[in-house]
Amino acid sequence: MRIYVDNAATTKISDEVAKEMISCIKEIPGNPSSIYAEGREAKKAVETAREKVAKAIGASPREIYFTGSGTEADNWAIRSTAKAYADKGKHIITTAVEHHAVLHTCQDLEKQGWEVTYLPVDKYGRVAAEDVERAIRPDTVLVSVMFANNEIGTIMPIREIGAICRERKVIFHTDAVQAVGMIEIDVNELNIDMLSLTAHKFHGPKGVGALYVRQGVKLTPFITGGAQERGKRAATENVPGIVGLGKAIELATADIHGKQKQLTELRDYYIKQVLDKVPYAWLNGHPSERLPGNTNISFRFIEGEGMLLRLDMKGISASSGSACTSGSLDPSHVLLAIGLKHEDAHGSLRVTFDTSNTKEQADAIADALAEIVPLLRSMSPLYEDFVKNNKED
Numbered sequence: 038m039r040i041y042v043d044n045a046a047t048t049k050i051s052d053e054v055a056k057e058m059i060s061c062i063k064e065i066p067g068n069p070s071s072i073y074a075e076g077r078e079a080k081k082a083v084e085t086a087r088e089k090v091a092k093a094i095g096a097s098p099r100e101i102y103f104t105g106s107g108t109e110a111d112n113w114a115i116r117s118t119a120k121a122y123a124d125k126g127k128h129i130i131t132t133a134v135e136h137h138a139v140l141h142t143c144q145d146l147e148k149q150g151w152e153v154t155y156l157p158v159d160k161y162g163r164v165a166a167e168d169v170e171r172a173i174r175p176d177t178v179l180v181s182v183m184f185a186n187n188e189i190g191t192i193m194p195i196r197e198i199g200a201i202c203r204e205r206k207v208i209f210h211t212d213a214v215q216a217v218g219m220i221e222i223d224v225n226e227l228n229i230d231m232l233s234l235t236a237h238k239f240h241g242p243k244g245v246g247a248l249y250v251r252q253g254v255k256l257t258p259f260i261t262g263g264a265q266e267r268g269k270r271a272a273t274e275n276v277p278g279i280v281g282l283g284k285a286i287e288l289a290t291a292d293i294h295g296k297q298k299q300l301t302e303l304r305d306y307y308i309k310q311v312l313d314k315v316p317y318a319w320l321n322g323h324p325s326e327r328l329p330g331n332t333n334i335s336f337r338f339i340e341g342e343g344m345l346l347r348l349d350m351k352g353i354s355a356s357s358g359s360a361c362t363s364g365s366l367d368p369s370h371v372l373l374a375i376g377l378k379h380e381d382a383h384g385s386l387r388v389t390f391d392t393s394n395t396k397e398q399a400d401a402i403a404d405a406l407a408e409i410v411p412l413l414r415s416m417s418p419l420y421e422d423f424v425k426n427n428k429e430d
């Protein structure tokens with residue numbers, strides 16, 4: 038049995054969700070836009086899912102728009118707000134540690150004449166709410182700060198930022214892809230105006246997400262065509278995907294406290310095991326203000342991909358903040374933003390648990406690392422130099 042601990046990348050679809058999707062595929066063949074019985078049934082399935090998504094974040098169903106992914110929701114939120122409020126100004130505030138779905142969208146807008154402030158973060162990866170406040174200008178139209186970071190798990194001060202944005206009358210978008218189903222979210226209590234989520238991060242299907250848009254916030258169409266999604270996102274709905282999203286978010290938000298407790302215990306147990314067994318290693322991200330299932334540990338003198346390959350051979354699927362996994366040679370922008378040196382940013386390992394993972398699995402990973410890390414270090418010229426220099430001291 039393999040050990041899957043890359044739940045921040047994607048999660049396995051739950052049996053209950055799969056079952057509901059299969060029955061939808063087989064039994065609900067209609068197009069939601071058709072007025073006859075099959076169409077009405079498909080429409081009903083979509084609207085039931087919309088109610089479930091809305092309920093999970095304290096929104097109203099008419100504030101939920103289905104999308105093809107979390108990436109699309111991020112793109113839509115940012116591009117729509119930029120365009121719809123261009124007469125007010127062309128300044129956007131975000132952070133240096135956002136997902137590329139946000140960062141690359143902001144960079145694209147910069148090329149088209151918008152100005153973007155990328156706020157720095159502290160050594161734990163947290164942006165300061167006061168920095169957000171200071172960065173707001175009369176021409177600022179949007180603040181986009183992720184709820185929790187996908188690499189290092191750090192939770193942002195969303196409540197404080199929401200309050201500031203509300204007071205300064207600036208639209209607040211949050212990429213909550215990693216937070217939904219892990220942290221309780223009420224968009225009204227937190228003063229969130231727009232929120233992105235995606236089903237496959239909480240045991241739903243891949244390729245379906247949603248954007249929450251507060252009533253009264255201007256939204257421009259993302260895909261033009263038919264009248265689906267109130268004319269804002271044309272295309273025949275992904276009915277089975279949407280049904281799966283609805284079921285998955287209902288399950289994911291049913292017992293958040295129980296899940297938090299279980300995962301936090303497992304997470305902290307694993308971190309302690311690894312740091313006890315492997316020298317020259319440290320935890321990235323905030324020690325307590327972090328996602329319950331997230332760990333990100335750096336090992337000095339190590340290349341992340343070497344570690345991943347050897348873990349894979351031992352049946353362990355994890356992720357690293359390093360080159361090969363992201364398909365580029367640059368080290369993680371998140372690890373650089375929290376102040377890691379380039380060489381250290383290459384040697385990190387992200388292990389993200391879900392509730393099916395066990396203490397025995399955490400032990401197995403820690404034991405594997407206790408074997409793999411010294412082996413890789415024994416082949417590293419950096420480590421050799423380090424040992425030599427330490428002896429001379």
Ligand SMILES: *Cc1c(COP(=O)(O)O)cnc(C)c1O
Pocket residue numbers: 045046105106107108109136138183185186187212214215235236238244246
């Ligand atoms: C996974 C992820 C996304 C992208 O979602 P997709 O549905 O895979 O496009 C965006 N933001 C964060 C923080 C993520 O973890």
